[in-house]
Amino acid sequence: MNKDAKIYVAGHTGLVGSALMRGLVRHGYTNIVTREFPGMDLQSQLEAENFFREEKPEYVFLAAAKVGGIMANTTYRADFIYENIQIQNNMIHYSYKYGVKKLLFLGSSCIYPKNAPQPLKEEYLLTSELEYTNEPYAIAKIAGIKMCESYNIQYGTNFISVMPTNMYGPGDNYNLETSHVLPALIRKFHLGKCLEAQDWDSIRSDLDKRPIEGINGQHGEKEILKSLAKYGIVADNDTISISLWGSGDPMREFLHSDELADACVFLMNETDFDHLVQINKVKDEIRNTHINIGTGVDQTIRELAEIISSTAGFEGSILWDSSKPDGTMRKLMDVSKINQLGWKAKVSIKEGIEKVYQQYIQ
Numbered sequence: 001m002n003k004d005a006k007i008y009v010a011g012h013t014g015l016v017g018s019a020l021m022r023g024l025v026r027h028g029y030t031n032i033v034t035r036e037f038p039g040m041d042l043q044s045q046l047e048a049e050n051f052f053r054e055e056k057p058e059y060v061f062l063a064a065a066k067v068g069g070i071m072a073n074t075t076y077r078a079d080f081i082y083e084n085i086q087i088q089n090n091m092i093h094y095s096y097k098y099g100v101k102k103l104l105f106l107g108s109s110c111i112y113p114k115n116a117p118q119p120l121k122e123e124y125l126l127t128s129e130l131e132y133t134n135e136p137y138a139i140a141k142i143a144g145i146k147m148c149e150s151y152n153i154q155y156g157t158n159f160i161s162v163m164p165t166n167m168y169g170p171g172d173n174y175n176l177e178t179s180h181v182l183p184a185l186i187r188k189f190h191l192g193k194c195l196e197a198q199d200w201d202s203i204r205s206d207l208d209k210r211p212i213e214g215i216n217g218q219h220g221e222k223e224i225l226k227s228l229a230k231y232g233i234v235a236d237n238d239t240i241s242i243s244l245w246g247s248g249d250p251m252r253e254f255l256h257s258d259e260l261a262d263a264c265v266f267l268m269n270e271t272d273f274d275h276l277v278q279i280n281k282v283k284d285e286i287r288n289t290h291i292n293i294g295t296g297v298d299q300t301i302r303e304l305a306e307i308i309s310s311t312a313g314f315e316g317s318i319l320w321d322s323s324k325p326d327g328t329m330r331k332l333m334d335v336s337k338i339n340q341l342g343w344k345a346k347v348s349i350k351e352g353i354e355k356v357y358q359q360y361i362q
Contacts, residue, residue: 001029001059001102001269008033008057010042010091011064015257016106016164018171020061023261033057043083048090052098060103061264062091062144066137067108070245070327072178073134084140092147096157103159104268105148107141107290109253109331110134111163119296119334122163122280122288131328145290152273153286160273162264165294165333168352169257170359174210176231182254185305186353186360188242189312191233195240196316232321240316242309245324248302253294253332256352259345263293266343279337294333295345307350311357 001007007024011017012034024032033055040047042064066076066083073080088105095103112120113128125145130138141163148159172183179187187206194202204217207224215227225235232243276289299307305318335345 003028004031005029005058006031006033006055007059007061008055009061009063010087011062012036013171014063014065014067015167015169015172016260017061017063019169019257019261020063020264022170022258023265026261027265042090043086045090049094049097052094052100056098058101059268060091060095060100061268062088062103062105064091065106067173067180068178069180069184070133070325073137074325077136080134081136081140084137085143088140088144088147092144092151092159095159096151096155101158102268102272103148103157104264105144105159105161106264107145107161107163108137109163109165109292109294109333110138110328111141111145112331114328118330119332120292121334122290122292122337125288125290133325133327149286149289152289158273160267160271160276161290162267163290163292163333164260165253165255165292165331167257167260168254168356170356171257172356174360176212181252181301182304182308182353185244185308186312186357188231188233188244189305189309189314190357190361191228192240192242192309192316193312193314195228195233195235196314232319240314241319242314242316243319243321244301244305245321246301246326247322248305248320249300250326250328251298251300251330251332252304253296253298254304254349254352255294255345256347256355259347260293263338263343263345267291267338267341271341291338291341292333292335293338294335295349296333296335296339297349298330298332299349304349307353308357311350311353 009020012021040051064087112124114131116124145161148161151157168182173179174183174187208217212227234241280288
């Protein structure tokens with residue numbers, strides 16, 4: 001990509017999209033196009049086509065998606081499959097129709113089968129059943145991968161797909177109902193620490209910025225405590241405990257969003273679909289041209305909770321509710337392909353959490 005090439009980042013306000021914006025600026029790109037909702041509804045064919053017809057971007061980073069943790073995926077199954085497929089269909093099709101030189105589609109590690117061998121290699125896609133709790137979202141993302149491959153094969157486009165591991169970083173979702181595990185833990189342990197210190201000013205400030213089911217900092221202490229308890233942050237006299245879903249045994253890998261952005265810019269410049277076909281082609285079949293992005297290192301959710309509680313300064317009890325689902329027991333990415341292509345992650349989980357926690361409390 002030339003430094004002045006017109007680049008469209010779809011989903012630029014989200015965790016990944018905002019990291020891509022920072023990454024592109026950091027790498028010297030100066031002609032970045034965005035559209036904020038409701039200025040353009042990515043689910044609308046008419047609005048999406050009008051945008052591509054008018055702007056004619058040369059490159060597209062497709063980071064727009066409806067995302068969430070186990071609770072959100074379980075509750076909003078229809079929304080997750082419908083909205084994600086609608087967005088992908090529009091962005092990929094109109095990128096083809098209006099001559100986009102290259103598109104990078106961002107998926108998720110949840111595309112892999114529930115019981116796939118570890119670490120997860122690209123070739124394991126569609127080899128067995130998916131994890132039930134996030135099946136609709138995973139199917140939508142798999143459809144995106146196959147749409148990119150199919151348009152490349154039929155129309156000669158240059159659309160590549162990347163599958164990041166679990167992400168965290170600036171601009172994350174800290175809503176306790178819909179967030180992923182790492183930002184949820186950061187917020188829970190921060191509020192737990194504040195309760196230990198009876199720091200009601202900080203608690204009220206946190207709730208004013210991010211109300212919990214309508215409860216903000218203007219509500220009374222009893223109402224606030226009841227709201228926090230619903231999400232496992234419990235004050236029992238002078239004892240503060242935090243109850244977390246599952247056993248704590250599942251293992252997860254996490255990548256800082258700024259590192260993902262660097263990887264995506266690298267791949268947009270250094271890798272084409274034809275190259276990936278040569279790497280993956282078996283007989284006359286073109287499959288699994290997507291690229292895993294991760295650190296190649298994981299830890300248990302229990303270990304993650306201990307790192308975050310220590311970083312936040314929480315000294316209370318951590319309880320585990322084994323009646324709640326664990327999800328997939330392990331999701332570690334095999335990152336040998338991207339490492340061979342020339343990119344490798346550098347930020348450790350402890351270093352990344354310390355950085356993100358400071359950003360959160362500021």
